[in-house]
Amino acid sequence: MSSRNTPTVGGHIDSQCTRCRMLTNHTVVAMVADRPVKVQCNTCGGLHGYRAPKAAPKARAAVPRRVTDKPAAASRSADHEQWNRAVADKDQGEARAYGMDDVFRADELIRHPMFGLGVVTATIKPNKMEVLFEQGRKTLRCRL
Numbered sequence: 001m002s003s004r005n006t007p008t009v010g011g012h013i014d015s016q017c018t019r020c021r022m023l024t025n026h027t028v029v030a031m032v033a034d035r036p037v038k039v040q041c042n043t044c045g046g047l048h049g050y051r052a053p054k055a056a057p058k059a060r061a062a063v064p065r066r067v068t069d070k071p072a073a074a075s076r077s078a079d080h081e082q083w084n085r086a087v088a089d090k091d092q093g094e095a096r097a098y099g100m101d102d103v104f105r106a107d108e109l110i111r112h113p114m115f116g117l118g119v120v121t122a123t124i125k126p127n128k129m130e131v132l133f134e135q136g137r138k139t140l141r142c143r144l
Contacts, residue, residue, distance in 0.1 A: 007036050016051035017041045023053050076136055083132050086119040100141045104129055112140075 007013045007028050013036060015026040026039035029047065036050040087109070095109040095117060096102070104110065108120045110131065115138060118131040129142045 006034060007031070012042070013039065013050075014053050015039050015041075016053060017044065017046060018048045018051070019044045019046040026050075079132060079136050080134065083119065083134050086132065087117060090119070092117060098140065101143055103143050 009028050009031055011028050013026055013028055014023055015036075016022070017024045017026070020041060020043055024044075025042045027042060028036045028038075028050075029040050030036070030038035038047065039050045040047045086107075090109045092109065095111040096104075098110045098112040098118075104120050104123070106120055106122060110118050110120060112118055112131070112133070115131075115133040115135065118133040118138070120129050121132050121137070122130045123142075123144055124130065124139070125144060127141055127144060128139055131138050131140055
């Protein structure tokens with residue numbers, strides 16, 4: 001009387017296992033009406049409530065990708081050109097090592113352990129400065 005697709009107690013069914021965290025084969029332990037409510041995992045032996053297999057994700061409509069910010073790329077190249085001009089005008093041997101407790105002036109050449117050679121472009125009160133490095137602008141702590 002039961003069709004081949006209808007689960008029965010003692011029958012096998014695919015279920016999402018809570019212990020294995022994947023879709024595995026289970027044995028039906030208890031049913032209410034025509035629905036399995038308790039199953040036992042045939043892989044790990046875990047006994048838990050029946051969890052129907054997750055449905056396959058629906059295909060999404062193609063969405064055009066956003067174009068990257070061209071102004072940001074342009075400003076990066078402008079910063080790089082400005083850095084090249086600033087470094088070319090100065091003697092790189094005179095670059096001071098960066099220290100958070102040191103005092104720096106605008107147009108001073110510094111050497112940072114992570115960012116490399118940079119030029120102080122501005123001081124920002126009370127204790128910061130903007131430095132132009134080859135990779136771009138950075139705000140660093142300093143004493144004024």
